Amino acid sequence: QVQLRESGPGLVKPSETLSLICSVSGGSITTYYWSWLRQSAGKGLEWIAHFHNTGGTIYNPSLKNRVTMSGDTSNNQLSLRLTSVTAADTAIYFCARGRLSGSWYEFNPWGQGTLVTVSS
Amino acid sequence: DIVMTQSPDSLAVSLGERATINCKSSQSVFHTSDKKNFLGWYQQKPGQPPKLLLYWASTRESGVPDRFSGSGSETDFTLTISSLQAEDVAVYFCQQYVTVPPTFGQGTTVDIK
Numbered sequence: 001q002v003q004l005r006e007s008g009p010g011l012v013k014p015s016e017t018l019s020l021i022c023s024v025s026g027g028s029i030t031t032y033y034w035s036w037l038r039q040s041a042g043k044g045l046e047w048i049a050h051f052h053n054t055g056g057t058i059y060n061p062s063l064k065n066r067v068t069m070s071g072d073t074s075n076n077q078l079s080l081r082l083t084s085v086t087a088a089d090t091a092i093y094f095c096a097r098g099r100l101s102g103s104w105y106e107f108n109p110w111g112q113g114t115l116v117t118v119s120s
Numbered sequence: 121d122i123v124m125t126q127s128p129d130s131l132a133v134s135l136g137e138r139a140t141i142n143c144k145s146s147q148s149v150f151h152t153s154d155k156k157n158f159l160g161w162y163q164q165k166p167g168q169p170p171k172l173l174l175y176w177a178s179t180r181e182s183g184v185p186d187r188f189s190g191s192g193s194e195t196d197f198t199l200t201i202s203s204l205q206a207e208d209v210a211v212y213f214c215q216q217y218v219t220v221p222p223t224f225g226q227g228t229t230v231d232i233k
Contacts, residue, residue, distance in 0.1 A: 045170070045213060045224040060221040062121075094169055099181070105217035106160055108181060110169035 002027035004095050004111035011117050018085050018116055022078040022095030029053065029071050029078060033098035035107065036069055036080045040091035048093075050104060051078060085118045092116075122146050122216050126225035132233040139201040141228045143214035148194045151218050158218035161190055161199045164227075165210045173212075174199070206232065 008020035022036070033055070036048040049059045049069040057069050068081040078095055092113040099106035123146040133139040143159070151158045157177040162170035172181045177197055178190040187202045201208055209232060214225040 044226050045215075047222045047224075058220060062221070096169075099172065099175065105158075105215075105222040106172060106175045107162075107170070107215075108172035110171075113169055 002097060002109060004097065004109060006093060006095055006111045006114040008093070008114055008116065010115060011119060012085055012089075013120050014086055014118055015084055018080075018082040018089065018118075020080040020093055020114065020116070022080075022111060024076045024078070024097075027097075028073075029076055030073055032101050033104050034071070034078050035096050035098075035105070036078070037094045037096060037107070038089075038091035039094065039113070040088075042088065043091075046091075047105070048080065048082075087118050090116065090118045121221060122149065122219055122223050124214055124216055124223055124225035126212075126214060126228045128228060129226070130229040130231065132231045133201075133204045134233045135206065136203050137233075139204050139208070139230055141199045141212050141214075141230070143192075143197040143199070143225050145195045145197075145216050149216040149218040150194050157193055157197070158216060159190075159192070159197050160215045160217065161188075162213045162215060162224075163208075163210045164213065170213060201230070204230070204232070 003025045005023045012018045030053045033052050035050040051057050051071045066083045094113045096107040096110040099108045125144045127142045159177040161174040164170040174190040189200050211227045
């Protein structure tokens with residue numbers, strides 16, 4: 001079955017760029033919709049963006065100016081870049097897949113998540 | 121964005137008793153083309169990611185016990201655990217996905233009384 005694993009630096013300084021990778025095994029990122037989400041005490045669960053290999057990428061308007069999501073089909077990985085981070089971006093970041101190949105936002109499965117703290 | 125509001129924020133139920141969680145959306149989540157409510161329910165246990173329990177408001181994901189059920193339409197929805205088990209202690213979230221961005225409720229913590 002498909003498995004997702006997030007990785008990246010646990011600590012990022014304010015105003016810098018956060019970069020995360022989601023490594024996918026047991027399935028190809030060339031099919032399905034893939035999303036990044038985050039969870040924080042302050043904002044709860046928040047969807048960030050989704051990627052589809054032929055359908056393109058859609059972003060949450062609240063983050064659109066700062067976020068880039070892309071897919072690396074050679075390595076079967078998804079990436080997330082978030083620029084100009086502040087303490088408000090401190091969260092657990094998850095990657096998740098749509099339940100079926102045509103499902104945008106019925107999220108199953110999820111990765112275990114990676115905690116990112118923004119602090120100097 | 122559609123705002124999802126859950127009630128209560130927390131509840132404690134005796135083992136074997138019914139637990140009911142409500143979810144209200146700020147606008148209808150009924151998808152007119154598909155004729156389905158685009159509403160999902162998730163369960164999250166400590167240290168784990170959320171797990172999809174129900175989609176289309178009332179359809180159980182594969183492997184989810186039938187003590188979990190969902191109901192409602194348009195703007196008002198309910199998740200019911202018919203007979204609470206110890207392993208059901210968790211935080212439960214509703215989520216709408218009829219519009220972009222998909223949005224989640226604030227969560228309801230279910231514990232044992």
